[in-house]
Amino acid sequence: MEGTKETSKNDFKRLLIVYGIIFAAFILIGFLVPDNPDDFGILTTIPAIFMIIFIFRTKRIVEGLTLATILCCIMVHKGGFIPAFADIAQVAMLREDTAFLIIVCGLMGSLVALIEKNGGGFAFGEFVASRVxxxxxxxxxxxxxxxxxxxxxxxxxxTSGIAMTPVNDRYKIPREMTAYVIDTTAAPVSVLNPISTWAVFIGSLMVANGIAEEGQQLPTYMATVPFNFYAVFALLIMILTVLGVIPKIGPMKGAYERVAAGGPLAPPDSEKIDIRSGKDSIVPENPKLRNFFAPILILIGAVAFFDFDMQKGIITAIFICFIYFVAQGMDPEEFADTVVEGLKNMVLPILLMILAFCFAEASQQVGFIDYVIDVAVRNITLPFLPVTVFLVFAATEFIMGINWGMYIIAIPIVAPITLALGGNIAVTVGAVAAAGVWGSHCCFYSDATILTSSSTGCNNFRHGITQIPYGVMAGIISAIGYIILGHVIY
Structure with missing residues (x-):
């Protein structure tokens, strides 16, 4: 006991020293950088570089995002960094994106909890396991x-995480692999799907920026799909990896070795982000398969009814599920308790995304995006426009994790540049869409990574680090494809 106390005391002292050094370095940076953020130049990249190094070294994403945001505040506001941090947090909380993710992600957690509580997850697992x-x-x-x-x-x-993770667990498949397959299918297929929220959103941005006519956003968007190289190559590489044509590499190979040696299916600290809180599926007396499919179909129908509005769709689905489950004998109080339990299970994923929004807001204050874009587009030539757009905005999304916010920033920038150079707008927007998918796919704290980690019960750092080698592989092939395409069509 004494030894444990002494170890804890030493760890605490070491932690104080490390954080003391970090804050001393932050203060020094704040003192040395110019007072005007417009004069930062390459110094705008310091917070992003610090954050990436910190996360890779410590595997602590919450602290990495928080410290990087504080560093941005110190660089811009000097001694007033604490009020500035509070203001940024308030701005992030008041964003429309934040309200959306709290409602959608929180209530999706509630829907999952209701499915589990009523045995839908267990019944679906049994149904699939008997056929796989x-x-x-x-x-x-x-x-x-x-x-x-x-x-x-x-x-x-x-949905696929809560449905298939228990099935894959039976075959001793590491959670990292389950998360990789789901994450690599979710956004890439959605962005290629003409009847998805991605198509609706990007198509509406094209109309807003004058590169698609009102009422023609869908066919205009579909013209960009053949040029979304990353979505296609990511899916192809994932399929070849599942088949064993491409071997398990890097951290993914380590995950398989851990399981083969008798270790756990989930990497350490996965229970913190697990939507089930690390619990097994509930097994009622008579689990019914319809209790899995009915809530999901209700949600899909509600989303489609409200013109692909997930927020209205999930709220409607919860109301209808109340009638559905209470009619089966579920007590209204038990229903409410389950909804709250599901909301609680989504607190960490939601917190991570809000912190990512805070860092994105702080990065904009130091001028990170403006600097990167200015450097990238300076003296750009038309044949290299597609690959430049892909690489710049993929890197921006990877570092900032701003989700669809990247498209809001990117399309108004690339559209006039493309038109001024006489380029093909479908190619450029296709490259932008691909960049968003790559950045979201590989970023440790993007919504895609966090939600997939939550649904599969896999630590999000481990999910990200095992997925990156395959994402980079698909990204390199895509970049080469854009170079070839640019020189062929221009």
Whole structure:
């Protein structure tokens, strides 16, 4: 006991020293940088570089995002960084995106809890397990499940995660692999799907920026789909990995070795982000398969009814599920308790996304995006426009994790540049869409990574780090494709 206390005391002292050094370095940076953020130049990249190094070294994403945001505040506001941090937090909380994710992600957690409480998850697992006879078939079933729900990547990630993770667990498939297959299917298939929230959103941005006519956003968007190289190559590489044509590499290989040695299916600290809070599926006396499919179909129908509005769709689905489950004998108080329990299970994923919004807001104050774009587009030539757009905005999304906010920033920038150079707008927007998918796919704290980690019960750092080698592989192939395309068509 004394030894444990002494170890804890030493760890605390070491932690104080480390954080003391970090804050001393922050203060020094704040003192040395110019007073005007417009004069920062390359110094705008310091917070992003610090955050990436910190997360890779410590595997602590919450602290990495928080410290990087504080560093931005110190650089811009000097001694007034604490009020500035509070203001940024308030701005992030008041964003429309934040309200959306709290409502949608929180209530998706509630829907999952209701499905689990009423035995839907267990019944679906039994149904699939009786038909799937090998690990490869289980992973292909996971991919198919994710693709079927590609109306929206949130819906795809959460639904396929809760449905297929227990099935894959039976075949001793590491949670990292389950998360990789789901994440690689969710956004790439959604962005290629003409009847998805991605198509609706990007198409509406094209109308707003004058590159698509009102009422023609869908056909105009579909013209960009053949040029979304990353979505296609990411799916292809994932399929080849499941088949064993591409071997397990890097951290993913380590995950398989851990399980083969008798270790746990989930990496350490996964229970913190697990939507089930690390609990097994509830097994009622008579689990019914309809208790899995009915809530999901209700949600899909509600989202489609409200013109692909996930927020209205999930609220409507919860109301209808109240009638559905109470009619089966579920007590209204038990229903309410389950909804609250599901909301509680989504607190960490929601917190991570809000912190990502805070860092994105702080990065804009130091001028990070403006600097990167200015450097990238300076002296750009038309043949290299597609690959430049892809690489710049992929890196921006990877670092900032601003989700669809990247498209709001990027399309108004690339559209006039493309038109001024006489380029093909479908190619450029296709490259922007691909960049968003790559950044979201590989970023440790993007909504896609966090929600997939939550639904599969996999630590989000481990999910991100095992997925990156395959994402980088697809990204490099895509970049080469854009270079070739640019020189062929221009």
């Amino acid at each position: 006879k090998s690990p490869k078939l289980a992973l292909f079933g996971t991919m198919l499940c994710s693709a079927l729900f590609s109306l929206d990547d949130y819906l795809s990630s959460l």
